[in-house]
Amino acid sequence: MAGLWFTEKQTDNYGITMKINKTLHTEKTEFQDLEMVETAEWGNMLLLDGMVMTTEKDEFVYHEMVAHVPLFTHPNPEKVLVVGGGDGGVIREILKHPSVKKAVLVDIDGKVIEYSKKFLPSIAGELENERVDVQVDDGFMHIAQSENEYDVIMVDSTEPVGPAVNLFTKGFYAGISKALKEDGIFVAQTDNPWFKADLIQTVQKDVKEIFPITRLYIANVPTYPSGMWTFTLGSKKHDPLEVSEDRFHDIETKYYTKELHKAAFVLPKFVQDLTK
Amino acid sequence: MAGLWFTEKQTDNYGITMKINKTLHTEKTEFQDLEMVETAEWGNMLLLDGMVMTTEKDEFVYHEMVAHVPLFTHPNPEKVLVVGGGDGGVIREILKHPSVKKAVLVDIDGKVIEYSKKFLPSIAGELENERVDVQVDDGFMHIAQSENEYDVIMVDSTEPVGPAVNLFTKGFYAGISKALKEDGIFVAQTDNPWFKADLIQTVQKDVKEIFPITRLYIANVPTYPSGMWTFTLGSKKHDPLEVSEDRFHDIETKYYTKELHKAAFVLPKFVQDLTK
Known part of the structure; x- marks a missing residue:
């Protein structure tokens, strides 16, 4: 060593x-x-x-799975919000969808954006794209002030400690619902089922009380605890499990496929049990 | 620390x-x-x-996924061989299938069996079951000397270094084919796609030359490198993706479900590419 x-x-x-x-x-x-x-x-x-x-080597898993699952579930996403995500990886994936006219990124910490541009160019390289609006601001407040505005909202936060603690509350999910249009979809990273089972259960319960369609899906991120990461999806109208084949179009990915779009929701039993 | x-x-x-x-x-x-x-x-x-x-906490993932995928793929597995697996975890899962009359375990190292019984009783507890035949012997030789004998063979080996190096050769897979009955199935653990892509590709290529049906599936094992583990399945007749619903029966599991049986074969793109 x-x-x-x-x-x-x-x-x-x-x-x-x-x-x-x-x-x-x-x-x-x-x-x-x-x-x-x-x-x-x-x-x-x-x-x-x-x-x-x-990390540069495994970032594609998380960023692709945050972005493409809700974007292919929505029939025509035009305006998208990313809360957090200052490294720009989710933005890069969003821009692969030609329907998206505007992607707004609201990260509370401008330094994350600044140093990601400098040291993670393959991840942050699209932050200056003209379809992107980068705002250094409090995502919780941005959500509170938005109404009927977004087709898809993605919460790419840190863990529920420090600046992200408000982003795991029922009030925040209610705000997201208000900020979404009538057929809007949101997704949030919700940690791992091996050590944060309580968190996943709580979020599932809270989101279910607000969104008629609530789902949990998983991906393998080797540098995150346990290697198994969960994403909670809440949707007002469109079900990620009922996307028609012709909705998918070819995009360049290393992890996401249209088959995996559905298989990612098939959970190991002990994870499935957290959604009940 | x-x-x-x-x-x-x-x-x-x-x-x-x-x-x-x-x-x-x-x-x-x-x-x-x-x-x-x-x-x-x-x-x-x-x-x-x-x-x-x-480990006691996450062993269920690996042991369930090694055992139940081939055993539910085969319509009536009666005689099963485990090569390696001296900790007894795969044997414990095999015994959940009432069709299995005899499960033979051949591990080269009797000390693994001895100390697993002593310190991992929740894993090794079924090694003395009357349906189990434990042999301390060389699995490679056991396979070489068997013909048309087993319905399912599971290779629960260490990595391809040390005593397991022979268990990742084409000659071994040919021996497995000979040791299996005419509609037999085998599965082997084949490490992770993040750091052992070459190994997975080589095994896929070798197995494809011997078995008409060759598949790769994955599971999340947090204490293994990258957290994503692969299993290579070779089958003479029965396809794991075409198991009929009525083949499944209820067994107590923490990871495997009949839905996951099929979803585990839906691979992330960079893993799927290793099977081509």
């Missing part, structure tokens, strides 16, 4: 460890500790408050 | 780390380094040559 290693304790008693070639930038921003490092295995990596946010 | 921690470097530059409450047993057997430890997060854990083999 010679050299510099980074270890994220994903629980008190277990974690992931990676060899670091060099530190690219560290800063205590107004909201969180930001670290950008070059790893030997995963390429450049963004850490917030000591937690892995994204 | 106070106290004793175990770290498995899953590649040269990345790994998993776990807090250890105490060491239960360590021994250099005739074939490999065996360590049994009590972890704070995952319960008791078996290590072979420094690699995580199984």
